[in-house]
Amino acid sequence: MQLGMIGLGRMGGNMVTRLLRGGHEVVVYARTAQSVQQAAAGGAIASTGLPDLVSKLAPPRIVWVMVPAGKPTDDTIDQLAALLAPGDIVIDGGNSNYKEGLHAYERCSRHGVSLVDAGTSGGIWGLQEGYCLMVGGDDAAVTACEPIFKTLAPAQGYAHVGGPGAGHFSKMVHNGVEYGMLQAYGEGFEILARSSFDYDLRQVAEVWRHGSVVRSWLLDLAVRAFDEDPKLEKIAGYVDDTGEGRWTVQAAIDENVPSPVITLALLARLASRQDESFSAKVIAALRNQFGGHAVKAEARPGA
Numbered sequence: 001m002q003l004g005m006i007g008l009g010r011m012g013g014n015m016v017t018r019l020l021r022g023g024h025e026v027v028v029y030a031r032t033a034q035s036v037q038q039a040a041a042g043g044a045i046a047s048t049g050l051p052d053l054v055s056k057l058a059p060p061r062i063v064w065v066m067v068p069a070g071k072p073t074d075d076t077i078d079q080l081a082a083l084l085a086p087g088d089i090v091i092d093g094g095n096s097n098y099k100e101g102l103h104a105y106e107r108c109s110r111h112g113v114s115l116v117d118a119g120t121s122g123g124i125w126g127l128q129e130g131y132c133l134m135v136g137g138d139d140a141a142v143t144a145c146e147p148i149f150k151t152l153a154p155a156q157g158y159a160h161v162g163g164p165g166a167g168h169f170s171k172m173v174h175n176g177v178e179y180g181m182l183q184a185y186g187e188g189f190e191i192l193a194r195s196s197f198d199y200d201l202r203q204v205a206e207v208w209r210h211g212s213v214v215r216s217w218l219l220d221l222a223v224r225a226f227d228e229d230p231k232l233e234k235i236a237g238y239v240d241d242t243g244e245g246r247w248t249v250q251a252a253i254d255e256n257v258p259s260p261v262i263t264l265a266l267l268a269r270l271a272s273r274q275d276e277s278f279s280a281k282v283i284a285a286l287r288n289q290f291g292g293h294a295v296k297a298e299a300r301p302g303a
């Protein structure tokens with residue numbers, strides 16, 4: 001079937017390739033002309049902007065938005081909703097906050113446009129492995145988009161999980177779970193690395209992949225990472241986030257769900273970004289004040 005794709009980055013670009021391979025016709029737009037040209041060279045139909053993209057689609061139109069979550073996604077959806085006609089569908093495949101997604105759904109509804117939220121997982125491997133799709137939205141709109149979802153997903157990797165917002169919410173929790181799993185692997189490998197046994201971490205990751213209770217795709221990736229850099233000496237221990245972990249923790253608090261693993265994994269990421277902990281300084285200073293406990297001197301640059 002025919003659809004538009006806005007955003008041709010790590011996700012959108014590969015998704016266009018998978019859709020073209022699946023026999024779909026894809027009209028593409030990204031701000032960088034080079035990305036558009038690259039997609040067109042692979043068989044997509046180029047467009048010069050949102051009005052041009054919309055004009056190249058036959059109604060009822062389907063447009064997938066795959067740009068950074070937050071303002072870029074919101075602005076793109078609003079511009080599209082104003083250009084589209086009643087009965088058209090916008091799919092937000094980004095990691096949008098589900099609450100913002102619900103606001104966007106309402107704004108689209110005013111134009112008669114249905115917003116479908118497709119929580120998408122698979123990263124840069126999705127092109128070959130397929131993308132796991134957790135889709136929320138109105139029944140009719142989701143059903144209309146199913147051929148697209150089925151091409152993008154591996155077998156059984158697509159589900160209509162609920163009404164508007166349910167896709168983004170389930171993707172958010174998925175990423176929260178990912179935080180906990182990453183943290184557990186990270187801690188496990190650090191304990192191994194610091195022990196007196198001089199482990200080959202790649203070897204341990206490899207053996208855990210076969211028949212063990214903790215085998216997983218993340219371990220497959222750990223083997224690749226240790227292959228590239230056996231002691232991870234080229235990588236700083238600084239872990240970024242794009243919001244889903246903190247939203248999951250907030251949702252857990254809102255629902256009175258104790259979620260210590262995900263919460264601590266989020267806090268560990270925040271700690272990873274500090275060269276020096278001011279709270280630790282305060283604790284050291286107070287212990288020194290009340291108990292005379294020793295403090296370590298600040299390491300001065302160049303000293």
Ligand SMILES: NC(=O)c1ccc[n+]([C@@H]2O[C@H](COP(=O)([O-])OP(=O)(O)OC[C@H]3O[C@@H](n4cnc5c(N)ncnc54)[C@H](OP(=O)(O)O)[C@@H]3O)[C@@H](O)[C@H]2O)c1
Nearest residue numbers: 007008009010011030031032066067068069072094095123
């Ligand atoms: N990467 C992942 O593993 C992953 C997994 C699941 C979901 N997601 C979600 O998928 C979405 C896209 O992620 P990505 O990894 O593909 O990002 P990306 O590689 O940074 O690509 C982003 C795309 O959006 C465009 N863009 C950036 N800022 C924009 C703006 N202000 N207005 C309009 N377009 C803009 C970029 O265009 P130009 O380059 O032309 O500026 C580019 O085509 C995000 O919402 C992300 O949360 C990512």
